[in-house]
Amino acid sequence: xxxxxxxxxxxxxxxxxxxxxxxxxxxxxxxxxxxxxxxxxxxxxxxxxxxxxxxxxxxxxxxxxxxxxxxxxxxxxxxxxxxxxxxxxxxxxxxxxxxxxxxxxxxxxxxxxxxxxxxxxxxxxxxxxxxxxxxxxxxxxxxxxxxxxxxxxxxxxxxxxxxxxxxxxxxxxxxxxxxxxxxxxxxxxxxxxxxxxxxxxxxxx
Amino acid sequence: xxxxxxxxxxxxxxxxxxxxxxxxxxxxxxxxxxxxxxxxxxxxxxxxxxxxxxxxxxxxxxxxxxxxxxxxxxxxxxxxxxxxxxxxxxxxxxxxxxxxxxxxxxxxxxxxxxxxxxxxxxxxxxxxxxxxxxxxxxxxxxxxxxxxxxxxxxxxxxxxxxxxxxxxxxxxxxxxxxxxxxxxxxxxxxxxxxxxxxxxxxxxxxxxxxxxxxxxxxxxxxxxxxxxxxxxxxxxxxxxxxxxxxxxxxxxxxxxxxxxxxxxxxxxxxxxxxxxxxxxxxxxxxxxxxxxxxxxxxxxxxxxxxxxxxxxxxxxxxxxxxxxxxx
Ligand SMILES: Cc1cc2nc3c(=O)[nH]c(=O)nc-3n(C[C@H](O)[C@H](O)[C@H](O)COP(=O)(O)OP(=O)(O)OC[C@H]3O[C@@H](n4cnc5c(N)ncnc54)[C@H](O)[C@@H]3O)c2cc1C
Ligand code: SF4
Numbered sequence: 001x002x003x004x005x006x007x008x009x010x011x012x013x014x015x016x017x018x019x020x021x022x023x024x025x026x027x028x029x030x031x032x033x034x035x036x037x038x039x040x041x042x043x044x045x046x047x048x049x050x051x052x053x054x055x056x057x058x059x060x061x062x063x064x065x066x067x068x069x070x071x072x073x074x075x076x077x078x079x080x081x082x083x084x085x086x087x088x089x090x091x092x093x094x095x096x097x098x099x100x101x102x103x104x105x106x107x108x109x110x111x112x113x114x115x116x117x118x119x120x121x122x123x124x125x126x127x128x129x130x131x132x133x134x135x136x137x138x139x140x141x142x143x144x145x146x147x148x149x150x151x152x153x154x155x156x157x158x159x160x161x162x163x164x165x166x167x168x169x170x171x172x173x174x175x176x177x178x179x180x181x182x183x184x185x186x187x188x189x190x191x192x193x194x195x196x197x198x199x200x201x202x203x204x205x
Numbered sequence: 206x207x208x209x210x211x212x213x214x215x216x217x218x219x220x221x222x223x224x225x226x227x228x229x230x231x232x233x234x235x236x237x238x239x240x241x242x243x244x245x246x247x248x249x250x251x252x253x254x255x256x257x258x259x260x261x262x263x264x265x266x267x268x269x270x271x272x273x274x275x276x277x278x279x280x281x282x283x284x285x286x287x288x289x290x291x292x293x294x295x296x297x298x299x300x301x302x303x304x305x306x307x308x309x310x311x312x313x314x315x316x317x318x319x320x321x322x323x324x325x326x327x328x329x330x331x332x333x334x335x336x337x338x339x340x341x342x343x344x345x346x347x348x349x350x351x352x353x354x355x356x357x358x359x360x361x362x363x364x365x366x367x368x369x370x371x372x373x374x375x376x377x378x379x380x381x382x383x384x385x386x387x388x389x390x391x392x393x394x395x396x397x398x399x400x401x402x403x404x405x406x407x408x409x410x411x412x413x414x415x416x417x418x419x420x421x422x423x424x425x426x427x428x429x430x431x432x433x434x435x436x437x438x439x440x441x442x443x444x445x446x447x448x449x450x451x452x453x454x455x456x457x458x459x460x461x462x463x464x465x466x467x468x469x470x471x472x473x474x475x476x477x478x479x480x481x482x483x484x485x486x487x488x489x490x491x492x493x494x495x496x497x498x499x500x501x502x503x504x505x506x507x508x509x510x511x512x513x514x515x516x517x518x519x520x521x522x523x524x525x526x527x528x529x530x531x532x
Binding site (some may be wrong): 053071073092094095097100103106107109112114160163164167168181183 | 206232235239250275279304
C-alpha cells in the first residue's frame with residue numbers, strides 16, 4: 001500500500017533476500033529429488049501450540065507434517081516455513097498468477113488459499129514438475145519458446161501451463177488466451193507462453 | 206483465530222455464533238481478513254460436508270453450496286439443463302480462482318466498493334456502522350445507481366445471483382436454531398442497504414446456505430451480457446429470460462448486476478415486454494425503461510449508459526436464441 005512506504009521497503013528487502021536464498025537452494029533441490037530445499041533449515045515442529053494447526057500433507061511428492069498458524073496463506077507457508085520461494089509474493093489479491101500452485105492437481109492462487117484448507121492435500125510447486133531433475137515437456141517448451149524474461153512470474157506461469165494441458169480447453173488461440181486469464185506477465189511474454197502451451201499440446205496430439 | 210474443520214452439517218451449525226464465519230473456498234474471506242476488513246474469530250471449514258453434488262431431479266437441478274465454480278461450469282447436466290449458468294460461470298474471475306471458489310461463497314461475496322475494502326478508510330458504514338460513507342461524502346468512486354440509500358451505495362458483487370435470478374432459482378438455508386430449513390427465491394436473499402448497510406443478505410445469524418435449486422423449463426429463452434474494464438473487473442451484467450408462446454412474450458425477467466446494491470429486477474422493463482409480440486422494436490421499447498427507478502449521481506458517469514447497453518445485448522441474445530430455435 002502506497003501510504004505505508006516502510007512496509008513496501010521491508011517487503012522488497014525480504015524479497016531480495018528470498019530470491020537469493022532461492023537461487024542458492026536451487027542446486028540442493030535438484031540434488032535431492034522431491035525434497036523441499038529448506039526442509040532441513042526449518043524443521044517442522046510436530047507439536048502445535050495453542051491456536052496452531054498440524055497439517056499432514058504432501059509437498060512435491062514428499063509426505064510431511066507442518067505446524068501452521070490458521071491465518072497463514074498457503075503461499076506464506078510454502079515460502080516462509082518451507083523455503084519454496086518459487087511461489088512468488090505478487091499482487092496478493094489473486095489476479096496476477098505468480099503464486100499459482102497445484103492442489104491435488106488443480107491450479108489455485110496460493111496467496112488467497114488458507115493453508116489450513118490443505119489438510120491431507122498434495123501440493124505441487126514448479127520444483128515438483130521435474131522431480132528427477134529432468135525438465136518436463138512444458139518447462140522445455142518455455143525455454144525453447146523464450147517464454148520467460150525477468151523470470152519473476154515464470155514459476156507460476158509454468159505451473160499454470162502444466163495445469164492447462166490437462167484442463168478441457170479447446171486448442172484454438174482464443175481458448176489458450178482464455179485459459180491464461182489471471183496469469184499476468186509484466187514483461188509481455190504472453191504470446192511466447194501461449195506458443196509453448198500450443199506446442200506441447202500439438203506434440204501430444 | 207480458531208479453525209474448525211466441520212465433519213457434519215450439524216457440527217458446522219453448532220459452532221456458529223458471534224465472530225464465527227463459514228469458509229467455502231475461503232478466497233474472499235482470506236483476502237478481507239488479511240486486509241483487516243473482516244475480523245473472524247472462528248472459521249468453520251465446510252469442505253468435508255456433503256454439499257458438493259449436482260443432481261438433476263424431476264423438473265429441477267439441485268446444486269450444493271460447496272460445488273466449485275469450475276465443477277459447475279464443466280458439469281454436462283448444467284450444459285443441458287441451464288446453459289446460461291455455464292456461460293456466466295465461465296466468465297467469473299479466473300480459471301484458477303474457479304477451481305477453489307464455491308457456489309455459496311460466490312453468492313455471498315461482499316461488495317467490491319474500494320473504500321469498504323480499504324480498512325484504512327475510517328468512514329464506511331458497512332464496515333463501521335454509523336461512521337458515514339467516504340464515497341458519498343467525497344464522491345471518490347462510482348457506486349450503484351439502483352437501490353442505493355443515504356447511507357451506502359456499494360454495488361453487490363455476485364454475478365451468479367444475476368444468472369440464477371433470471372433462472373428463477375431458489376436457495377435453501379439451514380438455521381442453527383432447531384435446524385430449521387427454509388427456501389426462498391434467490392433474489393430475496395439480498396437486501397438493500399437502507400439504514401443498515403452492514404448487511405447485504407437476508408441470512409439470519411449463523412444461517413448456512415446449503416443448496417440452490419434451478420427449475421427446468423423448455424419454454425424459456427435466456428440471454429446474458431457483461432461489460433468489464435478488464436476480465437477481472439466486471440462493471441455491469443444483465444441476464445434476461447423470456448417465455449414465449451406463439452411469438453408472444455408471456456413472461457419476462459430482466460436482472461441487472463454490478464449497478465445495484467442487490468441483483469436488480471428491472472420491473473418496468475419486464476412489464477414493457479409482457480404481452481407483446483417479440484421483435485427488435487419491442488427490445489428497444491423495453492430498453493427505454495431500464496433506467497426507471499435509477500438514482501444516478503454526478504459521479505455515476507457512464508453507468509446509466511452501461512445499464513441500457515447490457516440489457517439490450519442480453520435481450521437481443523435471447524431473441525436470437527429464439528430465432529435459431531424456431532428455424
Ligand atoms: C482476482 C479476482 C477476480 C474476481 N472476479 C470476479 C468476477 O469477475 N465476477 C465475480 O462474480 N466474482 C469475482 N471475484 C470474486 C470471487 O468470485 C469470489 O472471491 C469467490 O467466488 C468467493 O468464493 P469462496 O468460496 O472462496 O468464498 P468464501 O471466501 O469462502 O466466502 C465468501 C463469504 O460467504 C460466506 N459463505 C461461504 N459459503 C457459505 C455458506 N455455504 N453458507 C453461508 N455463508 C457462506 C463466508 O462466510 C464469506 O462471508 C473475483 C475475485 C478475485 C480474487
Ligand atoms: S458506499 Fe457503502 S461500502 Fe462503500 S464506503 Fe460508502 S458505506 Fe462503505
